[in-house]
Amino acid sequence: MAEKDPWDFSEFGAPRAGQSAESDLTTSDSGRDGGTGAGRSVRAADSGFDALSDLGTAHGPATGALAVAGPPLTLLGISAAAAVIGLLLAALLGALPALAVIGWVLAGPFAIGVLALYTTADTRRRAQPIYVAPNWLIAGYYACLAVCLVGVIVSAIRIALWVGRW
Incomplete structure (x- = not known):
């Protein structure tokens, strides 16, 4: 009997033309049955999955057009506007305690x-396949954060001066 090629793994691959996905294979257990060559029937199953099947395609497995995602500039604008209004209320009209507190709430919390x-929504959008942001975005974010900080400090000083006069 001819020896089987030890490097022939064809029984583990996808079925060839004319072969069903589930076929009966006969293997020889010459070592176990005393060299009689009596075979046993083995049922081979092929799932049909080919991990490398999409490598040759230019478009890949996804269908449809990709959307371009960008930062949520509206939220950044709302935050900057609230910080500026809070700073102006505290700096210009902070002598009135109620306006200093309103300025602190607007510029702070x-x-x-x-x-x-904004940061949460921007992080979600950055996870999209295509994300485009303007060059000034990082500077705008830190400027908004700085205005928030200055607004909180100015309004806190106004509130402290008002409480100190009590």
């Missing part, structure tokens, strides 16, 4: 909260 929403 509100503006920083909206900036946190």
Whole structure:
């Protein structure tokens, strides 16, 4: 009997033309049955999955057009506007305690909260296949954060001066 090629793995691959996906293979267990060559029937199953099948295609497995994602500039604008309004209220009209507190809330919790929403939405959008952001975005983000910080400090000083006069 002819020896089987040890490098022939054809029984483990996809079925060839004219061969069904599930076929009966006969193997010889010459070592186990005393060299009689009696074969046993083995049922081979092929899932049909080919991990390298999409390598040759230019478009890949995805269908449809890709959308271009960008940063949520509206949220950044709302945060910057709230910080500027809070700073102006505290700096110009902060002698009135109610306006100093309103300025602190606008420049602090509100503006920083909206900036946190911006960061969350921007992170989600950066995970998209195509993301395009303007060059000034990082500078705008840090400028908004700086205005928030200055607004909180100015309004906190105004509130402290008002409480100190009590």
